[in-house]
Each structure stands twice: as structure tokens, then as C-alpha cells.
Amino acid sequence: MSTIKKVNLGNQGLVVPNIGLGCMGMSQIAGNDIYGKADETESIQTIHRSLELGGNFLDTADLYGPLKNERLISKAIKGNRDAYIIATKFGFEINDNEELTWQFNGKKEYVKKAVERSLKNLGTDYIDLYYLHRVDPNTPIEETIQAMSDLVKEGKVxxxxxxxxxxxxxxxxxxxxPLTAVQSEYSLFERSIEEDGIIKTLQELQIGxxxxxxxxxxxxxxEIQHPQDLAENDFRRTIPRFQGEQFYKNIELLNEIKLIADERKITASQLALAWIASKGFLAIPGTKRVKYVExxxxxxxLILTTExxxxxxxxxxxxxxxGNRYDESGMKSVNL
Incomplete structure (x- = not known):
């Protein structure tokens, strides 16, 4: 029996659980375990356990691996595809050798190429929600969206x-x-889309x-109390929020959040997710372990009081x- 709430994502008809499963950490990216090593068997068990609890929304991207994360999801959903809502992304260019070029590509021809590759890797003939991962500054957004619109008409998306x-x-x-959703980093520690007016725009247009x-x-x-707790190849070491004096300032803020969580006898993570859910947004926390998805x-x-x-x-x-959420180069590709 489902133990999760369902919400409308935007106003185009897509109904989703209010907490999804971010699958990025289940695979390497460009040969690196950016969030620590993942075990494929445990990752698949995590996806299955999420479904048992009503968490049937899976978020992936062709970038993750590249391509390996979609293939992992294909294994997990095999024989039960229609029970899941699959969201994947494209836009980081991947060449025919399955290598990341680290360029962005939103051209019409690439949109068609990318979706066919994702359909094949996911082992499905349709993708529920298809995102442009990052804007290609050299291609008008109208061209990219028109190509994505064609995929909807063709029934592939x-x-x-x-x-x-x-x-x-x-x-x-x-x-x-019509857009169904816009994905952005958002948490108690990252609220720039409120400051930039992006959330206001999305609410006005009824986009999730x-x-x-x-x-x-x-x-x-x-779980991370010192920057040294992160593995040497953990990409969070490159993020200003996890560095030096800023890291310890953030620990002080986290300790205050924990006080409220302790009063409710829940974890700080659960409190943070309930805060996002209270706004009517879909959170997609990433995990590769069953206990955390539970x-x-x-x-x-959870229902939080106004107080x-x-x-x-x-x-x-x-x-x-x-602290910034990406290094200097990464910040140049967000909110374009």
C-alpha cells in the first residue's frame, strides 16, 4: 500500500509522488564516483523499495555515466516499466564513442539523436518527462523546445x-x-530561485x-562534519559551500536545523524534505541505499506547523x- 502523497506536477496532467528518487549517485560520471562508490545490486533494490512505498518517480540523465545510469534503471524497471514515471535529461553532448565532450548541444538534430539513445538505454518506447539539462548558449531555446515538442507529438515523450x-x-x-516542470537546485541551503524570481514565474505559469x-x-x-570527510575524488570538494571557513559556518546553521528536527523526533533530512513538500514542490533526494529511501x-x-x-x-x-553551489565554471551554465 502506498505511503506517499501524490501531487500534480504543473498543470499538464502529470501526477507524481511528492518525493521522487534521484538516481545520479548510483553511477559514475566520466569514470568518477562523485558521491562515493555505488553497488549496482543495492541501487536496484533501492529503486524497487521506493516503488513498494509509492515512490515511482525516477530521475536520471544521459550525462550520468555517461549513459550507464539509464542502463541501470532499465535493469531495475524491466518487466514493470509502466509502474514507473521516468524523467531523464539531455543537453551535455555525448559523442558516438559514448564520451562527454563537455559542450552543450540543443540543436534539433541532436535532440532527436539524444532521445533515441535514451529510449534504447532505458529499454522503453516512451519517456514520461524529458528535460533539457542545460541551455545551449549557441542554439535558440525556441529551436530546442520545438524539437522537444515534436517528440511529444510522436509519442516518444x-x-x-x-x-x-x-x-x-x-x-x-x-x-x-507548455512546460510541465523546471528542475533546479533548491534546499534550505540554496534558495536562489526564490531570490531571482524564478519560482514566482513558475507559479504564475503553473509550471511544476x-x-x-x-x-x-x-x-x-x-554525516559530513569536516571537508576531509569527503573522498579525494568527491566533486563536492570543488564546491565553495563545502570549503574552508564557509563549511564550518554552514555546520552552525545545520546544528540549529537539527534542534527543530530533534523536537519532532525526526532527522534533519526529513525536516528539510518536509519543508520543500510544504511548498508544493517535488523533491528528488538522491540515494543509493534502501534505508535512506525509506x-x-x-x-x-510530515506536516510542519507555520511556527x-x-x-x-x-x-x-x-x-x-x-557559498556557491558550483565552482566558477559550473555557475556559468545555470540560470541562463
Whole structure:
């Protein structure tokens, strides 16, 4: 029996659980275990356990691996495809040798190539939600969205979305084809899409918000107490939020969040997920372990009081500097 709440994602008809499963950490990216080593068997068990609890929304991308994460999901959903809602992304260019070029490609021809490759890797003939992962600055967004719209007409894609885009880009895209969702990093430690007016735009246009890294890339779990706790090849070492003096300032903020969680006898992670759910957004915390997917889905049922919500937002109010969420080069590709 499902133990998870369902919500409308946007106004185009897609109904999803209010907590999904981010699958990125289940695979390497370009040969690196950026979130620590993953075990394929345990990852598949995590996907299956999520489904048992009603968490049938899986988020992936062709970037992850590249391509390996989609293939892992194919194994997990085999024989039960229609029970899942699959969201994947394209836009980081991958060549015919399955290598990342680290360029962005939103050209019409590449859209068609990318979707066929994802369909094959996922072992399916349709993708529920298809995102442009990052805007290609050399291709008009209208061209990319028109190509994605064609995929909907062909029945290969159910709904379309964007990731890490500005209000201006959202409006341009939505004029070509209705967007169902926009994905962006969003958590108690990262609220820039509120400050930039992006959430306001999405609410005006009735486009769903999908919050990735809702636990601050694992920061809110409390398992990382020192920068040295991260493996040498963990990409979080490159993120200003996890570095030096800023790291320890953020630990102080986290300790205040934990006080509220302790009062409710829940984890700080569950509290952070309930905060996002209270806004009507879809959170997609990433995990590759069964125990964490169970804890995350428990959070879908939590109702926070107005007082608790206010206390949380007063700990890290808008404008609080917690450190950039990417290094300098990564920041250049968000909110375009």
C-alpha cells in the first residue's frame, strides 16, 4: 500500500509522488564516483523499495555515466516499466564513442539523436518527462523546445521540462510548448530561485518545481562534519559551500536545523524534505541505499506547523551566504 502523497506536477496532467528518487549517485560520471562508490545490486533494490512505498518517480540523465545510469534503471524497471514515471535529461553532448565532450548541444538534430539513445538505454518506447539539462548558449531555446515538442507529438515523450534556467528562458520556451516542470537546485541551503524570481514565474505559469539536491548535496544529513570527510575524488570538494571557513559556518546553521528536527523526533533530512513538500514542490533526494529511501519517503507524510516553517526560514533567511553551489565554471551554465 502506498505511503506517499501524490501531487500534480504543473498543470499538464502529470501526477507524481511528492518525493521522487534521484538516481545520479548510483553511477559514475566520466569514470568518477562523485558521491562515493555505488553497488549496482543495492541501487536496484533501492529503486524497487521506493516503488513498494509509492515512490515511482525516477530521475536520471544521459550525462550520468555517461549513459550507464539509464542502463541501470532499465535493469531495475524491466518487466514493470509502466509502474514507473521516468524523467531523464539531455543537453551535455555525448559523442558516438559514448564520451562527454563537455559542450552543450540543443540543436534539433541532436535532440532527436539524444532521445533515441535514451529510449534504447532505458529499454522503453516512451519517456514520461524529458528535460533539457542545460541551455545551449549557441542554439535558440525556441529551436530546442520545438524539437522537444515534436517528440511529444510522436509519442516518444509525455511531457517536457527545463533545468537550471532563467525566467526569460522559461517564458520563451513555454510560448513554444507548455512546460510541465523546471528542475533546479533548491534546499534550505540554496534558495536562489526564490531570490531571482524564478519560482514566482513558475507559479504564475503553473509550471511544476522539481528540487534537486534538496538535502544540500548531503550536507543536511549531518554525516559530513569536516571537508576531509569527503573522498579525494568527491566533486563536492570543488564546491565553495563545502570549503574552508564557509563549511564550518554552514555546520552552525545545520546544528540549529537539527534542534527543530530533534523536537519532532525526526532527522534533519526529513525536516528539510518536509519543508520543500510544504511548498508544493517535488523533491528528488538522491540515494543509493534502501534505508535512506525509506526515511525520505516517511518525510512525505510530515506536516510542519507555520511556527516550524518560520523558524526554519529564519535560520537561513533569503540572502544568507552559504557559498556557491558550483565552482566558477559550473555557475556559468545555470540560470541562463
Amino acid at each position: 509525455g511531457y517536457i521540462g527545463l533545468s537550471e534556467v532563467s525566467s526569460e528562458t522559461i517564458r520563451k520556451a513555454h510560448n513554444i510548448h 518545481v522539481v528540487a534537486y539536491s534538496p538535502l544540500g548535496r548531503g550536507f543536511i544529513s549531518g 526515511q525520505n519517503i516517511e518525510a512525505s507524510q 516550524e516553517l518560520n523558524r526554519l526560514e529564519n535560520i537561513i533567511p533569503l540572502g544568507t551566504i552559504t
